[in-house]
Amino acid sequence: MDALYTAVATASGRDGRTVSSDGQLDLPLAMPPALGGNGQGTNPEQLFAAGFAACFASALGLVGRQAKVDTKDASVTAEVGIGKDDTDGGFGLAVTLRVELPEHLQGESGRALLEQAHHVCPYSKATRGNIPVEVVAE
Structure with a gap:
């Protein structure tokens, strides 16, 4: 397949951050409370x-x-x-x-x-x- 677009994002784990290469996405990550986390970020x-x-x-x-x-x-x-x-x-x-x-x-x-x-x-x-x-x- 010849890609028309490639999204690139980097994450540091479920409790950290995820950031796209263009900076449009920059979000804190956290485990949801249902999985034992504090829910203070997306997942x-x-x-x-x-x-x-x-x-x-x-x-x-x-x-x-x-x-x-x-x-x-x-x-x-x-x-x-x-x-x-x-x-x-x-x-x-x-x-x-x-x-x-x-x-x-x-x-x-x-x-x-x-x-x-x-x-x-x-x-x-x-x-x-x-x-x-x-x-x-x-």
């Missing part, structure tokens, strides 16, 4: 959720334009859960994408667009077969 799961939600919304816009359907009033909320992975004793992720569709996209036509977006979204491609991802139309 990788929040960053992944934000990226996946934005990417999926963009993919939905793309397939909407291709189908000549207006998707501008749709919004995507990504829920990224982290928990114990029973297969290896480490940790694993699971994602639920909750997509609020405008009224004109309720039903089968909206569901078909979501399936197409899930097929073309780079985050969906990266996670397919690796972690559970559920797409829910709301």
Whole structure:
């Protein structure tokens, strides 16, 4: 693949900072209280959720334009859960994408667009077969 753009960020761990090479992203990192931390910063799961939600919304816009359907009033909320992975004793992720569709996209036509977006979204491609991802139309 010839990259059209490459994002670069450096992190010093879950309790530290993450900074992008262009300085647009500069955030404190902290373990969430649910994992024993103080919650005084963002965490990788929040960053992944934000990226996946934005990417999926963009993919939905793309397939909407291709189908000549207006998707501008749709919004995507990504829920990224982290928990114990029973297969290896480490940790694993699971994602639920909750997509609020405008009224004109309720039903089968909206569901078909979501399936197409899930097929073309780079985050969906990266996670397919690796972690559970559920797409829910709301």
